[in-house]
Amino acid sequence: MSGFELAEFEGRAARLQAGMAAAGLDALLLTCPPDVFYVTGFLTRFWESPARPWFVVLPASGAPIAVIPSIGAELMGKTWLRDIRCWTSPDLRDDGVSLLADTLAEVAPGAGRVGIPMGHETHLRMPLADFARLKACLTSQFVDATDLVRRVREVKSEAEIARIRAICGVADRAFERVGEFAAPGVGLDRVFRDFQVALLQEGADWVPYLAGGAGAGGYRDVISPATPAPLQIGDVLMLDTGAVRDGYFCDFDRNFAIGRADEAGRRAYATLYEATEAGLAAARPGAVAADVFHAMHRVIGQDGAAGRLGHGLGLSLTEWPSLIAQDQTELREGMVLTLEPGLQIAPGRIMVHEENIVLRRGGADLLSRRAPAELPILG
Amino acid sequence: MSGFELAEFEGRAARLQAGMAAAGLDALLLTCPPDVFYVTGFLTRFWESPARPWFVVLPASGAPIAVIPSIGAELMGKTWLRDIRCWTSPDLRDDGVSLLADTLAEVAPGAGRVGIPMGHETHLRMPLADFARLKACLTSQFVDATDLVRRVREVKSEAEIARIRAICGVADRAFERVGEFAAPGVGLDRVFRDFQVALLQEGADWVPYLAGGAGAGGYRDVISPATPAPLQIGDVLMLDTGAVRDGYFCDFDRNFAIGRADEAGRRAYATLYEATEAGLAAARPGAVAADVFHAMHRVIGQDGAAGRLGHGLGLSLTEWPSLIAQDQTELREGMVLTLEPGLQIAPGRIMVHEENIVLRRGGADLLSRRAPAELPILG
Numbered sequence: 051m052s053g054f055e056l057a058e059f060e061g062r063a064a065r066l067q068a069g070m071a072a073a074g075l076d077a078l079l080l081t082c083p084p085d086v087f088y089v090t091g092f093l094t095r096f097w098e099s100p101a102r103p104w105f106v107v108l109p110a111s112g113a114p115i116a117v118i119p120s121i122g123a124e125l126m127g128k129t130w131l132r133d134i135r136c137w138t139s140p141d142l143r144d145d146g147v148s149l150l151a152d153t154l155a156e157v158a159p160g161a162g163r164v165g166i167p168m169g170h171e172t173h174l175r176m177p178l179a180d181f182a183r184l185k186a187c188l189t190s191q192f193v194d195a196t197d198l199v200r201r202v203r204e205v206k207s208e209a210e211i212a213r214i215r216a217i218c219g220v221a222d223r224a225f226e227r228v229g230e231f232a233a234p235g236v237g238l239d240r241v242f243r244d245f246q247v248a249l250l251q252e253g254a255d256w257v258p259y260l261a262g263g264a265g266a267g268g269y270r271d272v273i274s275p276a277t278p279a280p281l282q283i284g285d286v287l288m289l290d291t292g293a294v295r296d297g298y299f300c301d302f303d304r305n306f307a308i309g310r311a312d313e314a315g316r317r318a319y320a321t322l323y324e325a326t327e328a329g330l331a332a333a334r335p336g337a338v339a340a341d342v343f344h345a346m347h348r349v350i351g352q353d354g355a356a357g358r359l360g361h362g363l364g365l366s367l368t369e370w371p372s373l374i375a376q377d378q379t380e381l382r383e384g385m386v387l388t389l390e391p392g393l394q395i396a397p398g399r400i401m402v403h404e405e406n407i408v409l410r411r412g413g414a415d416l417l418s419r420r421a422p423a424e425l426p427i428l429g
Numbered sequence: 430m431s432g433f434e435l436a437e438f439e440g441r442a443a444r445l446q447a448g449m450a451a452a453g454l455d456a457l458l459l460t461c462p463p464d465v466f467y468v469t470g471f472l473t474r475f476w477e478s479p480a481r482p483w484f485v486v487l488p489a490s491g492a493p494i495a496v497i498p499s500i501g502a503e504l505m506g507k508t509w510l511r512d513i514r515c516w517t518s519p520d521l522r523d524d525g526v527s528l529l530a531d532t533l534a535e536v537a538p539g540a541g542r543v544g545i546p547m548g549h550e551t552h553l554r555m556p557l558a559d560f561a562r563l564k565a566c567l568t569s570q571f572v573d574a575t576d577l578v579r580r581v582r583e584v585k586s587e588a589e590i591a592r593i594r595a596i597c598g599v600a601d602r603a604f605e606r607v608g609e610f611a612a613p614g615v616g617l618d619r620v621f622r623d624f625q626v627a628l629l630q631e632g633a634d635w636v637p638y639l640a641g642g643a644g645a646g647g648y649r650d651v652i653s654p655a656t657p658a659p660l661q662i663g664d665v666l667m668l669d670t671g672a673v674r675d676g677y678f679c680d681f682d683r684n685f686a687i688g689r690a691d692e693a694g695r696r697a698y699a700t701l702y703e704a705t706e707a708g709l710a711a712a713r714p715g716a717v718a719a720d721v722f723h724a725m726h727r728v729i730g731q732d733g734a735a736g737r738l739g740h741g742l743g744l745s746l747t748e749w750p751s752l753i754a755q756d757q758t759e760l761r762e763g764m765v766l767t768l769e770p771g772l773q774i775a776p777g778r779i780m781v782h783e784e785n786i787v788l789r790r791g792g793a794d795l796l797s798r799r800a801p802a803e804l805p806i807l808g
Contacts, residue, residue: 082479096652098638098671099747100461100550101740121736124650138736140549142755168557170519171479178547179573194558243629246636250622250629255654257625257635259477271503273475275634292477357500357517361480368478376521 052091052129053296058209059113059130062089062202066108069198075165076158078108078195079150081175084365085167088203089114091129093297095256096122102139103176105150109157117150147180151187158190165195171370172196200370204362205384211408211417213298214364214386217254218406218417221291224248225304229428232287234308237278238264241287249293259292259367262303267315268399272392283309287428288402292367301363301388302404302418307427318395319425322403325349325391326421329360329373333387333407333414339377346373346391353393360390363406385409386417431470431508432675437588438492438509441468441581445487448577454544455537457487457574458529460554463744464546467582468493470508472676474635475501481518482555484529488536496529526559530566537569544574550749551575579749583741584763590787590796592677593743593765596633597785597796600670603627604683608807611666613688616657617643620666628672638671638746641682646694647778651771662688666807667781671746678746680767681783681797686806697774698804701782704728704770705800708739708752712766712786712793718756725752725770732772739769742785764788765796 066089070078080086083097086106097104105117116126119139126134135153137146158164166174174181185192206214224245231244241264246257262276263269264287272290281287290303307315325346332345346359362369363386371379373389381387387409392402406417445468449457459465462476465485476483484496495505498518505513514532516525537543545553553560564571585593603624610623620643625636641655642648643666651669660666669682686694704725711724725738741748742765750758752768760766766788771781785796 093654094652095638095640095654100552100745101747101751121650122652125653128653140737140751140753142549142751142753145549166557168561170521170524170556172556173479173552173554174557175552177549177551177575178545178553179575182547196556196558239634242634247626247629250626255618255621256639258637259474260635261474271500273473273501274504274507275472275474358519366479368480372480372519372521374519374521 052093054091054209056130058207059089059091061207063108063113065202066198067111069202070110070165073165073195073198074163075193075195076110076162077154078165079154080106080108082173085199087297088365090116090126090131092122092126094122094125103146103180105146107153107157115153115157117146117153119146145180147183148187151184154188154190160189162190164190164192165198166192167196167199168194169196203364204370205382206364206386206408207384210298210364211384211386213296214300214406215417217293217295217298217300218302220249220253220295221293221300221302222419223252225289228289228304228306232281232306232308233429234283235280237280239276239278241281242276245289245291249291253295254293255295257291257293260289262287262289264288265399267312268318268395268401270398270400272400272402281308284312286315286401290402290404297365299363299365299367300406300418301367302406303402304421305401305403305425307425309427309429311425311427314395315401316425318393318401321350321393322391322401323421323423326389326403326405329389329391330407330414333381333389333409335381335383335409335411337381339371339373339379339381340375342389343373343375343377346389350391350393360388362386363388381409383409383411431472433470433588435509437586438468438470440586442487442492444581445577446490448581449489449544452544452574452577453542454572454574455489455541456533457544458533459485459487461552464578466676467744469495469505469510471501471505473501473504482525482559484525486532486536494532494536496525496532498525524559526562527566530563533567533569539568541569543569543571544577545571546575546578547573548575582743583749584761585743585765585787586763589677589743590763590765592675593679593785594796596672596674596677596679597681599628599632599674600672600679600681601798602631604668607668607683607685611660611685611687612808613662614659616659618655618657620660621655624668624670628670632674633672634674636670636672638680639668641666641668643667644778646691647697647774647780649777649779651779651781660687663691665694665780669781669783676744678742678744679785679797680742680746681785682781683800684780684782684804686804688806688808690804690806693774694780695804697772697780700729700772701770701780702800702802705768705782705784708768708770709786709793712760712768712788714760714762714788714790716760718750718752718758718760719754721768722752722754722756725768729770729772739767741765742767760788762788762790
């Protein structure tokens with residue numbers, strides 16, 4: 051049960067089923083780790099292997115049905131699911147397709163409607179040729195269920211918020227220790243390793259995501275792997291982590307000046323701090339995602355990052371909504387978000403700041419410990 | 430360039446293009462991290478975010494074309510690609526679809542044929558609704574390119590083999606240190622954390638996969654997350670890691686008896702050791718995957734695991750082929766495989782053994798250091 055109460059999963063299923071009823075769906079087919087974990091509690095790092103597909107079918111009422119490789123039967127048997135259908139995978143002739151087709155034909159017979167997430171930030175985690183075979187086996191119709199799944203998953207329960215708060219605390223403690231291993235002369239790859247070690251020591255189960263950068267007065271980008279290039283005095287170092295505990299992610303970063311900070315770096319940091327304050331004030335139930343974007347964008351101005359300035363967070367490193375001008379998603383109590391303003395200090399020198407929050411009735415509540423108001427200097 | 434020579438990537442593209450010519454394809458569309466890294470050298474942990482799709486189009490000749498979110502422009506610019514087309518993602522109206530459609534229309538005009546991996550162990554990493562939109566924009570036809578991609582990726586270059594050997598060495602050294610932190614009374618979750626720390630300290634860039642188990646005389650399954658339950662004298666502990674260095678995976682495990690080993694455990698271990706020896710002897714160019722399965726299965730007999738007894742390895746934790754009775758894939762020089770025999774010691778008590786090998790002209794060459802012939806006892 052992954053430490054959650056049965057009522058947690060019953061509530062999730064019921065909320066999805068209410069959305070299914072409104073959309074006229076007889077079943078929901080889920081294939082990706084966050085969706086499967088959300089409705090079942092099935093938590094494993096085995097998803098890392100692309101060899102096997104995993105299916106969960108949520109009928110119009112009652113508990114989900116698992117249609118999974120037999121290697122997962124033992125673990126799925128520990129969840130609240132009682133209807134667990136297995137095949138020996140990989141099967142090169144029929145890798146679960148007919149078993150899944152039979153299951154769907156049972157819960158969505160005739161011209162039944164089966165929802166699948168097909169929209170932004172989703173993909174179908176099964177071979178495309180097998181999906182074509184599945185469709186050919188069935189008289190049911192597949193329709194997009196992205197909106198109904200996201201509306202339910204976006205609002206976190208108190209049990210989920212507690213888990214996200216716990217992993218944010220892990221990262222807070224690891225960030226406090228960066229001065230123990232980041233210093234002039236130390237390679238960025240070594241800093242990345244030591245930071246992952248600190249996250250594990252502070253209580254992360256694993257560290258799916260670590261990014262960052264370092265450079266004189268700013269870094270070039272935020273998605274490159276670390277090189278052995280040593281940190282130098284005057285560098286700005288940024289570490290951004292998506293660590294996991296009990297299935298939930300944190301996602302925030304911290305910036306550090308190595309030895310000394312130049313005026314441009316201090317100013318950029320102060321602007322990002324102020325932009326985050328504006329985001330914290332704007333992020334409240336009833337506003338829309340774009341409002342929070344604009345609140346931050348007004349502060350960072352024309353040097354601001356063109357991209358999004360934050361996003362949802364929970365079972366994935368990034369979830370809907372996006373804090374961009376286009377996104378009119380209504381913010382609701384219980385949503386967990388990142389605020390992530392960035393700006394260009396000079397050509398090829400950027401800085402990004404990030405915090406994690408939960409929306410309460412009165413406004414934003416920090417899950418990460420607020421970064422210091424001034425760019426911290428190491429050493 | 431991720432440390433590879435330009436010729437490495439030119440060779441990969443040329444081999445894929447030879448397969449494309451044979452299959453009558455005008456373009457290949459790749460969307461998943463291992464395929465994208467394989468042809469471009471674009472290595473990032475940013476794939477952890479499901480928010481953005483990433484596309485690489487390999488034309489019938491010449492270098493690949495990247496069609497990617499602008500946040501990746503800087504990093505993609507460091508690869509051998511010169512044609513990099515970006516959009517500001519996420520874009521809720523058109524998240525790269527029209528840019529990709531234009532690119533495909535250019536390289537596969539009219540009734541051109543575009544290959545996509547659609548078969549076993551693949552999925553399309555883009556929203557299904559966007560794929561439907563893409564198809565609607567184009568006159569080209571999408572066909573399955575799984576076989577051609579796997580035939581090329583299955584045979585590793587010497588540069589790739591060196592990387593897999595390096596990460597296997599990292600895991601070898603980490604496994605040597607298990608006795609430093611695994612002892613009676615220590616929770617399995619703590620052992621998992623400390624083992625990940627050891628992998629990082631020994632040189633892993635990150636640890637995408639860690640599984641294992643512990644139990645009296647054997648464990649129940651091999652995909653569950655660790656619980657705080659303390660190790661006890663008489664337990665068999667298994668740790669199985671897929672760690673990464675420079676983009677390449679190792680994937681092997683080690684078993685340890687805590688304090689003492691019972692006769693059944695020693696016998697099971699010896700049988701698995703012998704099965705692996707049989708696999709090592711059978712794994713050679715010219716044999717087929719099923720031959721290696723049968724060689725191991727003959728040793729483990731009717732108590733043997735029903736599932737597969739090994740698989741390909743490289744850019745993913747698991748790759749084709751599968752060591753199962755069905756798989757008639759011809760083994761070729763340069764393939765990297767895992768041998769992974771498992772058996773049931775008693776109901777609810779299993780044991781799994783795993784090694785990593787590369788196929789040379791003369792037969793299998795170990796990449797992992799061979800496990801001890803007898804079940805090692807800790808403490």
